[in-house]
Amino acid sequence: MKNVDLLVGAQWGDEGKGKVVDILGSEVDVFVRYQGGANAGHTVVVDGQKVVFHLLPSGMLYPGKLCVLGNGLVLDPEQFLNETSELYARGQDRARLAISPHAHVVMPYHKLLDKLQEEARGKGRKIGTTGRGIGPCYVDKYARSGLRVEDLIDPDVLRERLTYILDEKNQLITKLYNQKPLPFDEIYEPAKKWGEALAPYVADTRELLRRAVDEGQHILLEGAQAALLDIDHGTYPYVTSSSTSASGAFTGTGLAPNDLTRVISVVKAYTTRVGEGPFPTEDFGDDGEKLRQNGGEFGATTGRPRRCGWLDIPGLRYSMELNGANVIALTKLDVLTGMGGIKVCTSYDLDGEKITKWPTDTRKLAELKPNYEILPGWNEDITWCKKFEEMPANAQAYVKYIENALNVPVALIGVGPDRNQTINRGI
Ligand code: GDP
Ligand code: IMO
Ligand code: MG
Numbered sequence: 001m002k003n004v005d006l007l008v009g010a011q012w013g014d015e016g017k018g019k020v021v022d023i024l025g026s027e028v029d030v031f032v033r034y035q036g037g038a039n040a041g042h043t044v045v046v047d048g049q050k051v052v053f054h055l056l057p058s059g060m061l062y063p064g065k066l067c068v069l070g071n072g073l074v075l076d077p078e079q080f081l082n083e084t085s086e087l088y089a090r091g092q093d094r095a096r097l098a099i100s101p102h103a104h105v106v107m108p109y110h111k112l113l114d115k116l117q118e119e120a121r122g123k124g125r126k127i128g129t130t131g132r133g134i135g136p137c138y139v140d141k142y143a144r145s146g147l148r149v150e151d152l153i154d155p156d157v158l159r160e161r162l163t164y165i166l167d168e169k170n171q172l173i174t175k176l177y178n179q180k181p182l183p184f185d186e187i188y189e190p191a192k193k194w195g196e197a198l199a200p201y202v203a204d205t206r207e208l209l210r211r212a213v214d215e216g217q218h219i220l221l222e223g224a225q226a227a228l229l230d231i232d233h234g235t236y237p238y239v240t241s242s243s244t245s246a247s248g249a250f251t252g253t254g255l256a257p258n259d260l261t262r263v264i265s266v267v268k269a270y271t272t273r274v275g276e277g278p279f280p281t282e283d284f285g286d287d288g289e290k291l292r293q294n295g296g297e298f299g300a301t302t303g304r305p306r307r308c309g310w311l312d313i314p315g316l317r318y319s320m321e322l323n324g325a326n327v328i329a330l331t332k333l334d335v336l337t338g339m340g341g342i343k344v345c346t347s348y349d350l351d352g353e354k355i356t357k358w359p360t361d362t363r364k365l366a367e368l369k370p371n372y373e374i375l376p377g378w379n380e381d382i383t384w385c386k387k388f389e390e391m392p393a394n395a396q397a398y399v400k401y402i403e404n405a406l407n408v409p410v411a412l413i414g415v416g417p418d419r420n421q422t423i424n425r426g427i
Contacts, residue, residue: 003218006249007264007329009226010319012273014299014306015266016331016414018042021058021222023412023422024264029217031059032209034070034252035242036224037106037137038079039130041300045417052300056083056097057222064096066212068205071102072242072252074137075149077194079106099198100205101150107191109169109182110136116177127238128275130301138241140165149202152195162188206254213259221249226266227319235362238277246323264427265325265408267316269333269398272306274299278365281309281345295335296417310343310372313405318358320406327427328406330399331414333391334383334421342377342398345370346405375401383416388423391415 005024009015021031022044033040038054044061045051053060055075057067069075084097110133117136118126129135140146145165151157163184170181212219225244228234233245242248246263250256270291273279282288288308291297297306319325336342347356348368359365378392385391388399399410411427 001216002213002259002261003216004213004221004255004259005219005262005264006221006223006246006260007266008223008246008323009244010265010267010316010323011226011271012228013226014272014274015226015268017222017266018044018053018058019331019414019417019419020264020266020329020412021220022046022061022419024220024427025059025062027218028059028065028220030066030068030209030212030219031057032068032070032219032221032253033057033073033224034221035072035244035248036240037074037132037134038076039132039134039240039301040224043300043417046419048418054083054301055080056087059220060087067097068209069097069099069103070205070253071100072248073103074106074134075099075103076106076132077152077198081194081197097201098203098205098208099149099201101148101202103149104137104141104146105149105152106133106137107147108187109166109173110140112173113169116179120177126276135241149198152191153199153202155192155195158191158195159188162191209253209255213255221253223249227322228315233322235277235365238275238362262326263324264327264329265320265323266329266331267402268331269311269336271309271312272297274304274306278362279307279309280315280348280365280368280370281312282307283309287339290339291335295332310345311402312345312370314345314347314356314358316406320408325408327411328402328408329412329414329427330402330410333395333399333413334415336377336398337382338379339377341374343372343374344401346373347371383421385415385423388413388425
C-alpha cells in the first residue's frame with residue numbers, strides 16, 4: 001500500500017506548513033522538500049523552542065528519519081551548511097539527509113541579480129522578493145545555464161561550466177546594471193568547497209523515493225510557498241518562480257501522480273501576504289493590525305511585516321481545486337479570539353457585477369471589491385483545547401462554515417504555535 005502525503009499551502013504562504021509537518025512527523029518515515037529554496041521559512045515550536053527551516057524539511061527534528069532535498073529544489077549551499085551546522089550543534093544525527101544531484105545551485109550572482117532586478121523594477125513594479133536568488137536561479141535552470149549539485153562536486157566540470165556562465169553573468173552585471181564584475185576565483189573557490197561539503201549527502205533521490213514508496217513507507221512531501229504564489233496559477237507576476245501547487249511535487253521528485261495517496265491543504269484561519277501583489281481581502285485598518293500583532297505576522301525569512309486580512313472563499317475554492325485537496329489543516333484559529341465579528345469574503349463586485357469566481361486576470365484582482373459575510377466571534381481562550389467540542393460554539397461554527405464553503409473536511413486545527421496546541425480530528 002502506498003502511503004504518500006503531499007502537504008501544500010493554500011493561500012500566499014506562511015499558513016503554518018512547518019508546524020503541520022512537525023505534527024504529522026511522528027508517523028512519517030521520509031520527509032521531502034521538492035521546490036522553492038531558502039525563500040521559505042517554516043517554523044516549528046517544540047516545548048517553547050522555536051526552529052525556522054528554510055531549506056531543510058521540517059521533519060529534521062525527528063531523530064533517525066530520512067530527509068530528502070529533491071531535484072526541483074534550488075539549493076543555496078551557504079544556507080544549507082549554516083542550517084545543518086545549527087542543527088548538528090543541537091546534536092542531530094548526520095546520516096539522515098539525501099540531496100538530489102539534479103537540484104540547481106543558487107550562486108552568489110543569483111542573489112546579486114535578484115537584488116539588482118528588483119531595484120531596476122522600481123516602485124509599482126517590484127515583486128518584493130525575499131532576495132534569496134530564487135527567480136534568477138530558476139531562470140538559469142530553464143535557460144540551461146544552471147549549475148547543478150553534481151556540477152559543484154566535480155572541480156573540473158565546475159571550472160569549465162562556471163567560466164562560461166560567469167562570463168555571461170558579468171556581461172549583465174557590468175553592461176546592464178553598471179556594477180563591478182564578479183572575479184572568477186571569488187566565485188569558484190568557495191563553490192568548490194561547497195561541493196566538497198555537499199558531496200557526502202548526494203544520492204539518487206528519485207530512486208530512493210521510488211523504493212520507499214514501493215515498500216509502503218510513509219512519505220511526506222512538504223510544499224513551500226502556496227497555491228496563489230504558483231508560477232502558472234498564481235497572481236502573476238507577483239508570484240514565486242516555482243510550481244507551488246500540487247503538480248510541482250512530481251517534477252520536483254521524479255515520483256508519479258498515481259503515487260500520491262492524499263493532499264493536505266494548509267489554510268490559515270485568516271489571510272496574509274508578504275511582498276507585493278493583489279490581496280482582495282486585505283484589511284488596512286485596526287483589525288488588520290490586530291491580526292498582525294496577535295498572529296505574530298512578521299516574515300520568518302525576511303522579518304517583513306505581513307499584510308493581513310480575512311478569509312477569501314472564492315480564492316480558497318480555486319486553491320482547493322488546483323491542489324486536489326483531500327483534507328484541510330486549519331491553522332491559527334486562536335488568533336481570531338477576541339476579534340469581534342469575523343469577516344469572510346464570499347463574492348466580489350467587479351465592473352458593477354457580482355462574481356463568485358477567482359478572476360484569471362491579476363489586474364482585475366487588484367480592482368475588485370470583496371463582499372463580506374460577518375460571522376459571530378468568540379472571546380474565550382482556545383489555546384488549551386484538545387478536542388473540537390471544547391471550543392466555544394462560535395469557533396466550532398466557523399470551522400464548519402469553512403468545511404461547507406469549500407466542501408473539504410477540516411482534519412486538524414491549530415490553536416497555538418506549539419506542537420501540542422493542536423486539535424486532531426482524524427488527520
Ligand atoms: P509556513 O511558512 O507555512 O511554515 O509558516 P511560517 O512558519 O512562516 O508562519 C507561521 C507562524 O505561525 C509561525 O510563527 C508558527 O509558529 C505560527 N503558528 C503555526 N500554527 C499556529 C497556530 O495554530 N496558532 C498560532 N498562534 N500560531 C501558529
Ligand atoms: P513559505 O514556504 C510567503 C513571496 C515573496 C514575494 C514572492 C516572490 O514560508 O510559505 P521570491 O523570493 O520567491 O522570488 O519572492 O513570493 N514568498 C513568500 N511569501 N511565504 C513564503 O514561503 C514565500 N516565499 C516567497 O514575499 O512576494
Ligand atoms: Mg513561512
